[in-house]
Amino acid sequence: MANTALGRLAGKRAIVTGAGSGIGRASAQLFAAEGARVLAADTNATAVAETVAAISKAGGTAQAAEADAGAEDHVKSLVARARGLGWARRILRKRRHQRRPRPAL
DSSP: TTTOOTTTTOEEEEEEETSSSHHHHHHHHHHHTTTOOOEEEOHHHHHHHHHHHHHHHHEEEEEEOOOTSSSHHHHHHHHHHHHHHOOOOEEEEEEOEEEEEEEEO
């Protein structure tokens, strides 16, 4: 990531939820590749740790957090952790699981 970074997010910080897989993981990796420091969060601690390891291996900067973006107390905790790191709000990327209504029978 460091070699191909365009740097559009250099000096920025990002909290990315759902970062353990799929679009959330891809977003965290892209933000890091673009130079952002990433606080990657997911309900699956193992998966989000793998995301952070991949970002670090590629030369990016990230930290893992186990959190559920659907729980207000978890989100407040993430924001508090980011502020504790000296981060001001810059980017918030939330991936929300969409539940499709089932047809009534």
